[in-house]
């Protein structure tokens with residue numbers, strides 16, 4: 571399990587660089603990212619959030635459950651993802667972020683995107699995505715540009731969230 575970097579760490583604001591080759595080292599990082607994401611818990615994680623400025627992210631929406639109510643894992647790896655098309659129709663979603671702990675706010679994003687990426691075997695994919703996977707992929711791809719979901723909010727809302735975060739951290743520090 572890797573430590574997740576939290577705002578205002580400037581590392582989070584770095585632009586991530588493309589993955590040249592899917593090496594064993596990258597595959598190990600991918601496994602560590604999934605372990606870290608499941609433990610958080612979260613449904614997405616970008617490499618920059620564990621301090622690696624590479625264009626690589628993992629998603630598992632864990633939306634379905636099996637017979638005895640355990641979430642069915644469908645791990646998905648996106649290497650060097652690109653959005654090649656997006657709808658002009660936007661949809662709001664109450665987003666959170668593992669790097670902005672315990673804070674949530676409504677963000678509007680295109681509800682349908684066409685994306686291109688490499689999977690963990692280096693195989694190229696191009697798919698139209700909509701719903702939570704589209705929201706999550708756009709949220710994670712923002713991370714690759716050093717953008718956080720709070721950057722999409724009005725200044726007023728962002729300041730409110732950062733004030734609440736400071737208060738939450740003070741409380742957390744007392745408990746620690």
Ligand SMILES: O=C(O)C[C@@H](Cc1ccccc1)[C@H](O)SCc1ccccc1
Pocket residue numbers: 611612613614615616663664665666667668669705706709710
């Ligand atoms: O990138 C992250 O920090 C993990 C994000 C991924 C995410 C953000 C907004 C919308 C969808 C996914 C979340 O913190 S994972 C926690 C979570 C779980 C279910 C729904 C929303 C957020």
Ligand SMILES: [Zn+2]
Pocket residue numbers: 666667668669709713
């Ligand atoms: Zn995030």
